[in-house]
Amino acid sequence: MHYQNRKIMQSGILLAAGILTACGDNPSKREAVVINGDPFPSTYQPITSNATLIKNVTILDGIGGRIEKGALLMQGGKIVSLGQNLPATGDTTVVDGQGKWVTPGIIDVHSHLGVYPAPSTSSHSDGNEKTAPVTAQVWAEHSIWPQDPGFGRALAGGVTAMQILPGSANLVGGRGVTVKNLPDRVVQDMKFPGAPYGLKMACGENPKRVYGDKGGPGTRMGNVAGYRQAWADAQEYQRKWDLYYKDFDAGKAPQQPKRDLKLDTLAKVLKGEILVHMHCYRADDMGTMLDVMQEFGYKISVFHHAVESYKIADKLAAANVCSAMWADWWGFKMEAYDGIQENIPMVHAAKACAIVHSDSELGIQRLNQEAAKAWANGRRAGLDISQADAWQWLSANPAKSLGIFAQTGSLESGKNADVVLWSTDPFSTYAQAEHVYIDGALVYDRNNPESWPVSDFELGQPGEGDSK
Amino acid sequence: MKALLSFIITCMLCSSLQAQNYAIVGATVHTMGPKGTLENATVLIQNDKIQAVLTGDADLQAYKVIDAKGKVITPGLIGAHTSLGLVEVSSSAGTVDSEVSPVNFSTVGAAADVSFGINPDSSLMNISRIAGVTSAASSVTHSSQLFSGQGAMITLGDKTQPIIKPRAFMGVNMSNSGADNIGGSRALLWVALEQAISETEFFGPKGLSPAQQWHGELARADLQALWPVVNGDIPLIIDARRAADIRQVIAFKQRHPKLHIVLLQATEGWRVADELAANDIAVILNPESNLPYAFDQLGATMANAARLDKAGVMVAIGMESHNIRLAKQHAGNAVANGLAWSQGLAALTINPAIIYKIDTLVGSLEADKQADLVIWSGDPLEVTQTAEQVFIKGQLLDMQSRQTKLRDRYLDLQQDRPMNYVRP
Numbered sequence: 023m024h025y026q027n028r029k030i031m032q033s034g035i036l037l038a039a040g041i042l043t044a045c046g047d048n049p050s051k052r053e054a055v056v057i058n059g060d061p062f063p064s065t066y067q068p069i070t071s072n073a074t075l076i077k078n079v080t081i082l083d084g085i086g087g088r089i090e091k092g093a094l095l096m097q098g099g100k101i102v103s104l105g106q107n108l109p110a111t112g113d114t115t116v117v118d119g120q121g122k123w124v125t126p127g128i129i130d131v132h133s134h135l136g137v138y139p140a141p142s143t144s145s146h147s148d149g150n151e152k153t154a155p156v157t158a159q160v161w162a163e164h165s166i167w168p169q170d171p172g173f174g175r176a177l178a179g180g181v182t183a184m185q186i187l188p189g190s191a192n193l194v195g196g197r198g199v200t201v202k203n204l205p206d207r208v209v210q211d212m213k214f215p216g217a218p219y220g221l222k223m224a225c226g227e228n229p230k231r232v233y234g235d236k237g238g239p240g241t242r243m244g245n246v247a248g249y250r251q252a253w254a255d256a257q258e259y260q261r262k263w264d265l266y267y268k269d270f271d272a273g274k275a276p277q278q279p280k281r282d283l284k285l286d287t288l289a290k291v292l293k294g295e296i297l298v299h300m301h302c303y304r305a306d307d308m309g310t311m312l313d314v315m316q317e318f319g320y321k322i323s324v325f326h327h328a329v330e331s332y333k334i335a336d337k338l339a340a341a342n343v344c345s346a347m348w349a350d351w352w353g354f355k356m357e358a359y360d361g362i363q364e365n366i367p368m369v370h371a372a373k374a375c376a377i378v379h380s381d382s383e384l385g386i387q388r389l390n391q392e393a394a395k396a397w398a399n400g401r402r403a404g405l406d407i408s409q410a411d412a413w414q415w416l417s418a419n420p421a422k423s424l425g426i427f428a429q430t431g432s433l434e435s436g437k438n439a440d441v442v443l444w445s446t447d448p449f450s451t452y453a454q455a456e457h458v459y460i461d462g463a464l465v466y467d468r469n470n471p472e473s474w475p476v477s478d479f480e481l482g483q484p485g486e487g488d489s490k
Numbered sequence: 491m492k493a494l495l496s497f498i499i500t501c502m503l504c505s506s507l508q509a510q511n512y513a514i515v516g517a518t519v520h521t522m523g524p525k526g527t528l529e530n531a532t533v534l535i536q537n538d539k540i541q542a543v544l545t546g547d548a549d550l551q552a553y554k555v556i557d558a559k560g561k562v563i564t565p566g567l568i569g570a571h572t573s574l575g576l577v578e579v580s581s582s583a584g585t586v587d588s589e590v591s592p593v594n595f596s597t598v599g600a601a602a603d604v605s606f607g608i609n610p611d612s613s614l615m616n617i618s619r620i621a622g623v624t625s626a627a628s629s630v631t632h633s634s635q636l637f638s639g640q641g642a643m644i645t646l647g648d649k650t651q652p653i654i655k656p657r658a659f660m661g662v663n664m665s666n667s668g669a670d671n672i673g674g675s676r677a678l679l680w681v682a683l684e685q686a687i688s689e690t691e692f693f694g695p696k697g698l699s700p701a702q703q704w705h706g707e708l709a710r711a712d713l714q715a716l717w718p719v720v721n722g723d724i725p726l727i728i729d730a731r732r733a734a735d736i737r738q739v740i741a742f743k744q745r746h747p748k749l750h751i752v753l754l755q756a757t758e759g760w761r762v763a764d765e766l767a768a769n770d771i772a773v774i775l776n777p778e779s780n781l782p783y784a785f786d787q788l789g790a791t792m793a794n795a796a797r798l799d800k801a802g803v804m805v806a807i808g809m810e811s812h813n814i815r816l817a818k819q820h821a822g823n824a825v826a827n828g829l830a831w832s833q834g835l836a837a838l839t840i841n842p843a844i845i846y847k848i849d850t851l852v853g854s855l856e857a858d859k860q861a862d863l864v865i866w867s868g869d870p871l872e873v874t875q876t877a878e879q880v881f882i883k884g885q886l887l888d889m890q891s892r893q894t895k896l897r898d899r900y901l902d903l904q905q906d907r908p909m910n911y912v913r914p
Binding site: 140141142143171172175227231332333334335336350351352353354355356359360361362363364368372383384387388391394395397398399402403404449450451452453454479480483484485488489490 | 580
């Protein structure tokens with residue numbers, strides 16, 4: 023639903039040739055000012071790969087299907103087919119995965135890799151622009167350090183893509199960006215082609231704690247006033263641009279509105295081009311935001327952390343808003359005090375969209391275990407969810423919430439071959455990602471140390487190239 | 491099926507919550523003691539003690555019999571490094587007894603004594619114990635002084651007397667953050683530690699009356715707290731991470747052979763594993779910490795626990811508070827990265843008991859030890875398996891917590907009145 027607008031916008035960008043063109047440069051060929059929507063375009067290039075057939079494996083296709091003794095064929099970076107008996111042509115690499123499992127690559131909707139990298143020195147702390155409560159003008163991608171060793175660790179945990187977000191100090195923290203887990207020399211090299219932007223927002227304790235002594239907001243009611251004023255400002259800004267284009271089309275010579283980077287981003291949310299990812303723990307905070315969303319006609323894609331989603335899972339299902347959750351984190355602050363271990367399966371059982379997320383450079387390495395804990399705790403509470411359905415929490419639902427499900431997030435013919443071969447049932451503590459494929463290329467092979475990524479930071483240091 | 495079995499076990503017992511004698515039959519029992527692992531075994535509990543762990547037939551007439559066929563029994567897990575009982579909500583929520591600020595009567599922080607602050611009614615207690623954690627080391631986690639003070643060994647099974655052993659260990663931070671607190675440099679940090687030790691050695695066990703003069707740098711309360719450390723009565727838990735710092739710790743022990751030294755974190759311990767083993771220094775670590783968070787943790791790897799164990803170093807796992815219940819997952823991941831399974835379980839049970847010198851009481855299932863044990867649905871190190879029934883001091887625990895009650899209240903959202911009227 024968000025993505026149609028996005029396509030229209032992208033075609034607009036192409037027509038506008040990607041630059042801010044001032045009117046009056048050439049009076050005989052007057053053109054309206056068009057703002058470039060993609061000034062930092064992706065330069066991602068898939069690694070060339072051989073056709074690969076993985077056979078004799080248990081396959082979870084990521085959309086509820088399970089195949090025993092199955093096979094998966096990848097070619098040209100795409101998934102060709104999956105089934106039980108697939109033929110391999112002469113030059114296909116064949117992997118016999120007897121006893122092993124295959125799933126879609128894991129997608130983490132909430133990572134701060136690169137913006138809060140290791141080593142976590144103050145000089146690397148680039149995740150929170152704590153200078154004003156609304157900083158929609160900042161973009162996480164401008165803070166990402168591609169040499170964060172955390173990317174390689176996450177890859178070894180089967181993570182093929184992630185959204186990197188600003189922190190939660192601000193009501194509006196700035197744009198998040200979706201990346202392939204293949205960092206290279208500059209951040210554009212890992213940007214997921216065609217992925218819409220996210221906007222990080224935050225409910226509750228963090229903004230009021232950060233700004234309580236800095237002019238506010240200092241309360242939850244102050245927070246909500248802050249969001250609403252920001253949206254009202256964005257509406258007014260958009261009306262100015264709409265009027266500008268209307269007058270232009272009517273043959274008048276309107277003055278271009280002053281460009282405001284903050285309101286640019288907020289207006290794109292109101293147009294459905296940027297997806298809102300909102301840090302929100304408490305059920306009542308989420309309930310308030312569902313009404314703010316209605317008031318200003320925008321869409322919250324996901325409530326992140328969502329520790330109390332189980333209390334309002336029916337309302338979240340009705341509003342079609344996802345919850346990104348931990349399996350069992352709780353108690354580190356008041357708004358996390360009511361965390362329970364059945365949150366994820368209870369949200370799923372209410373037919374709301376459930377996502378397992380990390381918000382952690384350690385958690386991102388074991389998201390399969392987080393899903394496994396939630397799955398098992400759900401079963402013990404009488405919520406009988408299959409493993410095949412539960413895998414939606416790790417790949418398909420994150421991909422949908424990020425607007426990239428047409429490209430990845432499930433094992434379906436024609437999709438990007440983002441695939442993990444697990445040593446055993448990935449709902450086990452002992453399961454390890456043996457092979458990780460991104461766009462069909464084997465980018466991590468646990469049994470081949472030469473294949474392990476080593477960041478620049480790790481070169482020449484103790485433990486370089488060690489198993490991590 | 492598992493849920494059904496669990497239901498049967500629970501309801502066989504729901505009428506009897508007071509102490510009595512139990513015979514738990516049919517499980518695979520990992521004693522973590524000399525008897526090793528026994529299949530289809532019987533655990534006899536008499537009052538608060540393990541009476542016997544045996545195989546074969548036995549007369550069970552005097553016991554309440556619990557069928558645990560197909561289950562796994564282990565000793566109760568011991569939280570190796572926690573703040574249980576000292577913290578309810580960590581941030582912006584009032585007093586947190588695991589965080590201390592400097593005071594003038596304690597110049598180096600050693601005097602702090604958390605045994606005064608343990609709250610057995612903390613919600614973390616029930617949440618942790620129904621997940622199999624039956625006792626813990628609890629201590630200050632945030633201090634800007636040299637020492638983090640005296641920690642306590644606690645039980646999660648007693649709502650009136652939670653302390654097993656007060657003043658059971660002392661903490662000191664010799665990592666980057668320790669140096670940041672003390673003069674900004676190891677050049678001063680280590681001098682501070684050596685001075686504290688030498689003043690305490692000089693001071694001795696004798697104590698001072700207020701009228702007696704004392705011109706040392708350490709406050710009297712600190713000297714008193716440090717004497718059992720210097721005398722080797724309680725362990726000194728030293729946080730050190732890089733190989734160079736760990737070598738300093740080894741040299742420190744060689745200078746002060748009487749001290750009982752245990753390493754905390756030891757991120758690069760694997761690089762010094764043989765020396766640690768030769769010097770009989772045990773390690774409490776988080777096996778999942780595999781990132782170079784600072785320049786004193788560059789060699790971080792999930793293989794640390796396995797490599798240390800292989801060299802003969804005793805390893806304990808479990809550094810958490812709100813989620814100390816995840817220690818079993820941490821140990822499972824150490825096993826996935828090379829640690830022997832039995833050592834993974836030892837790292838949660840007998841090893842911390844030995845480190846904290848409470849192994850005559852808990853840590854293994856042996857006759858006359860305290861009856862702290864867990865009946866698991868399966869392999870406890872598996873993330874999908876859970877504690878189905880926990881015993882502490884021979885008492886069958888009510889397997890509820892604030893979290894299970896929240897779950898049960900909200901399992902059905904369709905109510906005809908506000909949720910505050912729904913009693914789970």
